[in-house]
Amino acid sequence: MGFVKPERSAPTSYTVIKSGGAYMAEPSPRSGLPSYSGDAAATVIQSAINALPANGGEIYLRSEEYTLGAALALSNKSHIRIRGGQGTKLTLADGVNDSLFNITNSSFIEICNLWLEGNSANQSVGSGIYPVNSVAVTLRNIYIHDVKERGVYAYATGGNGTTLYLEEVYTNSSYKEGIRIEGWRGFTVKNCVTETILTDWWPSLRVYQSEEGTIINHWCEGSKH
Numbered sequence: 321m322g323f324v325k326p327e328r329s330a331p332t333s334y335t336v337i338k339s340g341g342a343y344m345a346e347p348s349p350r351s352g353l354p355s356y357s358g359d360a361a362a363t364v365i366q367s368a369i370n371a372l373p374a375n376g377g378e379i380y381l382r383s384e385e386y387t388l389g390a391a392l393a394l395s396n397k398s399h400i401r402i403r404g405g406q407g408t409k410l411t412l413a414d415g416v417n418d419s420l421f422n423i424t425n426s427s428f429i430e431i432c433n434l435w436l437e438g439n440s441a442n443q444s445v446g447s448g449i450y451p452v453n454s455v456a457v458t459l460r461n462i463y464i465h466d467v468k469e470r471g472v473y474a475y476a477t478g479g480n481g482t483t484l485y486l487e488e489v490y491t492n493s494s495y496k497e498g499i500r501i502e503g504w505r506g507f508t509v510k511n512c513v514t515e516t517i518l519t520d521w522w523p524s525l526r527v528y529q530s531e532e533g534t535i536i537n538h539w540c541e542g543s544k545h
Contacts, residue, residue, distance in 0.1 A: 502530065506531075513539045
């Protein structure tokens with residue numbers, strides 16, 4: 321059986337905007353959180369993530385194009401949602417050699433409404449989103465394009481990955497699987513698309529050593545296998 325979609329997190333804590341060549345993370349009124357600004361999008365967004373309290377919150381990325389000079393990391397975090405607007409696009413800068421999002425040992429994480437560009441020609445490794453040993457991860461309404469490895473690589477060991485929910489995740493032009501789920505217990509893949517795998521013999525969707533999962537209306541196209 322599949323698991324239901326995890327609960328959503330708190331109201332918006334930070335709004336991230338781009339103004340000229342600078343990025344700003346503005347806290348919600350009366351939140352007591354600090355503001356951040358700078359010319360490196362990843363640093364500003366990561367500072368906002370790190371500043372969230374123990375009970376989490378939401379970071380809203382306003383509809384802009386952001387170039388990331390480093391991966392965005394959610395490590396040992398809980399109840400965080402990162403949400404884009406209509407047309408929010410994150411592109412990996414040359415030579416980052418990492419995923420756009422790394423989610424590790426975290427719970428109740430939601431990432432939604434984003435376009436992720438992997439810039440694969442200028443990377444040696446890296447996926448779009450890489451959840452590891454986490455609980456209740458939701459990925460929804462995300463377009464992932466041109467990544468060096470996998471669009472989504474959900475990896476867990478020792479039963480430490482439970483409740484993964486993917487809805488309307490569209491991966492295009494990855495060099496390995498569009499979606500790979502490995503070692504998870506309880507997952508749902510709903511209304512997702514994986515297409516144009518750029519290397520021979522890689523399936524567009526792979527579920528490996530995982531259990532209690534549901535795949536609903538998944539479309540695979542253009543895989544070279």
